Amino acid sequence: MSGQATVWVRPLNGVWQAIGTATDRGVWHEGLTLISDQPGPKSATFTLYRSARGIFPDLLADTPVIVEVAGVRVWAGRISDAPEQSGAARQIDVSCDGWQAHLDDDAYERTYVHTDLTAYQDSRTILTAALTTLTQAWNVASDNGVITLGLAAGASAAIGTAGGVTLDLGPASTAKRIVITWDSSNNGGTNISFRARGSNDPNVAAGGSDAINFTLNGGASGTTGGTFSTDCRYVHLFLVANAALAPGSDLWLKVKSALVVADTAYESGNASILTDRSGRWKTVRWKNRPPDGSLEDWASDTMLAPLSLSTVDTRATIPGRSAPWTMRRPKSVLLWGSVTSGRPSRRATTPDRAAISRSRPSH
Numbered sequence: 001m002s003g004q005a006t007v008w009v010r011p012l013n014g015v016w017q018a019i020g021t022a023t024d025r026g027v028w029h030e031g032l033t034l035i036s037d038q039p040g041p042k043s044a045t046f047t048l049y050r051s052a053r054g055i056f057p058d059l060l061a062d063t064p065v066i067v068e069v070a071g072v073r074v075w076a077g078r079i080s081d082a083p084e085q086s087g088a089a090r091q092i093d094v095s096c097d098g099w100q101a102h103l104d105d106d107a108y109e110r111t112y113v114h115t116d117l118t119a120y121q122d123s124r125t126i127l128t129a130a131l132t133t134l135t136q137a138w139n140v141a142s143d144n145g146v147i148t149l150g151l152a153a154g155a156s157a158a159i160g161t162a163g164g165v166t167l168d169l170g171p172a173s174t175a176k177r178i179v180i181t182w183d184s185s186n187n188g189g190t191n192i193s194f195r196a197r198g199s200n201d202p203n204v205a206a207g208g209s210d211a212i213n214f215t216l217n218g219g220a221s222g223t224t225g226g227t228f229s230t231d232c233r234y235v236h237l238f239l240v241a242n243a244a245l246a247p248g249s250d251l252w253l254k255v256k257s258a259l260v261v262a263d264t265a266y267e268s269g270n271a272s273i274l275t276d277r278s279g280r281w282k283t284v285r286w287k288n289r290p291p292d293g294s295l296e297d298w299a300s301d302t303m304l305a306p307l308s309l310s311t312v313d314t315r316a317t318i319p320g321r322s323a324p325w326t327m328r329r330p331k332s333v334l335l336w337g338s339v340t341s342g343r344p345s346r347r348a349t350t351p352d353r354a355a356i357s358r359s360r361p362s363h
Helices: 099-104 312-317 353-359
Strands: 005-009 027-037 040-050 064-069 072-081 091-098 139-143 146-151 162-168 175-184 192-199 209-215 221-232 234-241 251-261 325-327
Touching: 005 027, 027 072, 027 091, 040 072, 040 099, 072 099, 091 099, 139 162, 146 162, 146 234, 175 192, 175 209, 175 234, 192 221, 234 251
Parallel strands: none
Antiparallel strands: 005 064, 027 040, 027 325, 040 091, 064 072, 072 091, 139 146, 146 251, 162 234, 175 221, 175 251, 192 209, 192 234, 209 221
16 A cells, blocks of 8 residues: 555564554554654654454553555654553554654763863862862953963962862763863963863862873963873863962963863864764764664664665655654545445555564564
8 A cells, every 4th residue: 555654563572563453453543743853763643543343552661663654664763652541442642752762861961072161160169179279369260161260460379279170071971082272371480380180089189180281381372182091070170389379470371172072082183073064973862873773773874864865755755854744544545445345444554574574673
């Protein structure tokens, strides 16, 4: 039955079956709406109806769903909600999430490339901060996307004291390399240094791995990168006094950008490599992309395949990238056989089972 949609489900501990063609004969769907976006199938809704003798299939949350049109798979996902109907109810409203939702199932969000300077906080505000090291003599400010660290003229700082900011990447993310662009007052000699330290302790004074370490007499601006010796959750950017300081003029350093990457492979030439033309590799969802060939991976490789690789019939049936796509199955066509029989038709089109089993992952 060319051009008509078939909804396949796989109940718990069951096998793939087309709705209305197996144990649930006398059941049909209407109001099928499929929505997709750049990562692939996003959502789907449809209503199941049943005849007096029909039995609804067992549709629990997370039941896998596939939609085919004229034998072409156009959508895949899982059931998110199918409210139970009691008594003589003849319909169920079913809601589904596309397989892209599976990529959000991680308990924590992972960061692979971090560039947001507003996420850094004054290290002195951290609960475990060592305030004998992070003294009030140091100025720390973040404004207009720039972090400024400094020691004002006339102020005094003891040797070993420091002022800076800390970035917490969260429990599921780590940093391996950092690249910063900076401006400085280019004075102070070797008595004051800037450091980029990685650690697994929010207190910068507890020590860690210094990926960047230079004094404030090496130039008025620059781009500097370094690699942490171990993966670390916290990144600290700070100025530290290498000797007792009482400057006659302001000492300062401005961090204009900071690229933090989870792996050295994500950075090349002081820039992130995870930036294709769509920008998708900057997102957590796309970095959590499942293995090639899996049912979830099909979402991008098939649903959003280049039209140049599709047949005319396929291009006519695949929904657009953003607008909803709706198909209704009229009762007069799909529910009844001959006009005189008055019984539901059993001639529903069933795709070749062998072909389906070859094309679907086992999970």
